[in-house]
Structures are given as C-alpha cells and as structure tokens.
Amino acid sequence: MGDIYKALADPTRRVLLDELMDRDEQTLFELCSRLAMKHDLTPSRQAVSQHLDVLESAGLVRTERRGRYKLHTIDTTPLEEISMRWPPRRGTP
Template identity: 55%
Template sequence: MPDIYDALAAPARRAILDALAERADQTLFELVNRLSTDPATALTRQAVSQHLQVLEEAGLVERRRQGRYVLHTLTPEPLRAIARRWLTDPQEQS
C-alpha cells in the first residue's frame, strides 16, 4: 500500500484533494476542467488520472460508477487518522 505521505507530497495531488473537498462526486472531466483554471495546476487528462490512481491506492479517494460516469470522492479518514496521531494534546495522553 502506498504511503499516504508520498501521496500528499505532490502539489498536483493536493490540488485534486482540494477540488474534491470543495465538491464531492466529480468526474475526471470535471476535475481536469476545474484544475485547468489555475495555471499552476493545469494538468492533462492523463496526468490527473494517474494522480487519482495514486490517491486511490493511498485510500484518500474513492471511485464509484454511477451509470456511465465514474465519480471521485475524497475519503478523509486517513487524514483524520494522521490528525489524531500527530495533533493530540500530550496532556490528554496521560
């Protein structure tokens, strides 16, 4: 299983996660169009697809088919696990 930190390392993947956090259930076409509005994250369809695959393998994105569309949704649980592990008050652990 790929490391979640490796998945989060690329700015393009973080931009994809930001787009999915703003609105769930987006198709690849919608994500490519959304990312193309910012020159810093303008990616080809193939690049977005490859980044989505890495995010899916890390458990950060869920893909599901609805009719003829494939929808992508952010799965925040791995991020919550990191926050629980690293952003806890040391007083609470005692």
C-alpha cells in the first residue's frame, strides 16, 4: 500500500490521474498536451512518462498497446484499500 501513497504524494501525478478520470485511454502526447493547456505544466515527455510509470507500479494506471499507440487508463481499485483501512466512523460529524 506504500506505493499508493508515494504515487499520490506528487501533485503532477495527481493531475495526471485527474486527467485520466476526465477522459480515459490517453496517449503520452495527449496527456502532455493537456498538462500544458489546462494546468500550465510543462514537464518533459520523459518526466511525464516516469510519473506514469510510478502510477502504473502502484496499480493506479493500466496501459494497453493498440498498434503504435500506448493508451493509459486509470484504475481506482487500489484506492479502495485506503477506505477499507480507515472506514468512516459512524455517528461522528
């Protein structure tokens, strides 16, 4: 579970996850473009690729090759572990 926290600790990785929640199955080029246009972030393609590798290692992103394209998809399943570890208390505001 430590990998999930490491993956979520970086603000750029959180933005990448937000972008994949907004629209799944994006290429590296599409994600880099969205970071630049919507968030005024301009990391190199290599840096974005490394961020995606960390997210994939944590199980938060899956990849699929279609022809010459590598598509990135969000997987929120690992986040369920967090809610199971600390469930909300009943009766507290």
